Amino acid sequence: MEITEASAIVTGGASGIGAAAARRLAAGGARVVVADLNAEKGEALARKIGGVYVNVDVTDTEQIEAAVDKAVELGPLRVLVNSAGIGSAQRTIGKDGEFDSAHSLDLYKKVVGINLIGTFDTLRLAATAMSRNEPTGSGDRGAVVNMASVAAFDGQIGQAAYSSSKGGVVGMTLPVARDLSAVGVRVNTIAPGLIETPIYGEGPESEQFKAKLGESVLFPKRLGTPDELASMVLELVTNSYMNAEVVRVDGGIRMPPK
Numbered sequence: 001m002e003i004t005e006a007s008a009i010v011t012g013g014a015s016g017i018g019a020a021a022a023r024r025l026a027a028g029g030a031r032v033v034v035a036d037l038n039a040e041k042g043e044a045l046a047r048k049i050g051g052v053y054v055n056v057d058v059t060d061t062e063q064i065e066a067a068v069d070k071a072v073e074l075g076p077l078r079v080l081v082n083s084a085g086i087g088s089a090q091r092t093i094g095k096d097g098e099f100d101s102a103h104s105l106d107l108y109k110k111v112v113g114i115n116l117i118g119t120f121d122t123l124r125l126a127a128t129a130m131s132r133n134e135p136t137g138s139g140d141r142g143a144v145v146n147m148a149s150v151a152a153f154d155g156q157i158g159q160a161a162y163s164s165s166k167g168g169v170v171g172m173t174l175p176v177a178r179d180l181s182a183v184g185v186r187v188n189t190i191a192p193g194l195i196e197t198p199i200y201g202e203g204p205e206s207e208q209f210k211a212k213l214g215e216s217v218l219f220p221k222r223l224g225t226p227d228e229l230a231s232m233v234l235e236l237v238t239n240s241y242m243n244a245e246v247v248r249v250d251g252g253i254r255m256p257p258k
């Protein structure tokens, strides 16, 4: 699918994998809406890539609609990358046998609200706008790429909320692709392994932590770079025969229990 002069929305586009995807899409000729909560980083990136920053909390439907409207002003909206997300670590029960020390239900709802419901809300609204497009030469009206995680399959101790949210994104991929096939919009999901982004924090302690994490990768024994993920995003967007698939990009890692 051709993306030159089309518009693209990247949620979570101010940082990490989303930022790398925004750069690649802009380099490919798309007009990118960086949709994020982080105005400082989002505006700086948008300026650099000739895109537009729109303040979007993916749990706020009106803000998502505003981002979709902005994108449609810039060109036919053909690309959505759902990269906004947060991590979490908490065990399902506490150690003292008390109800109060069980996993916070508010935290569970927050993680699912951003990672899963936010992804679906953005997808349903962006795909609605895509359905109004004229098809490109390859027949597509648009393409969506979601960011799940290998934690959808190999969730570790403490990842109940995160894995639930990412498992939901994996689970929606086929039925949503089936729904959108009627209008020629493709949907694929990436399950990243361990990728070097600010999601692991910054500073010397996190550097040590990341080096240790890298040792558990099959090959190469390091964290992935955001650009290695962005490369897959671009492939899934532009390759018109990719649809309804979940692709691990993870150096072959299979996560152990902890």
Ligand code: NAI
Pocket (backbone or CB within 6 Å): 011, 012, 013, 014, 015, 016, 017, 018, 035, 036, 037, 038, 056, 057, 058, 059, 082, 083, 084, 085, 086, 087, 114, 115, 118, 147, 148, 149, 150, 191, 192, 193, 194, 195, 196, 197, 198, 199
């Ligand atoms: P990151 O922390 O560098 O970037 C995430 C971005 O999402 C940030 O700019 C943040 O402001 C934004 N964001 C957070 N909550 C938001 C909300 N409610 N509305 C709008 N924007 C919001 O993280 P990274 O590593 O680039 O992660 C991107 C996606 O990839 C996430 O969904 C994450 O779960 C997933 N992922 C990352 C992995 C990694 O190792 N870095 C591994 C597997 C999945």
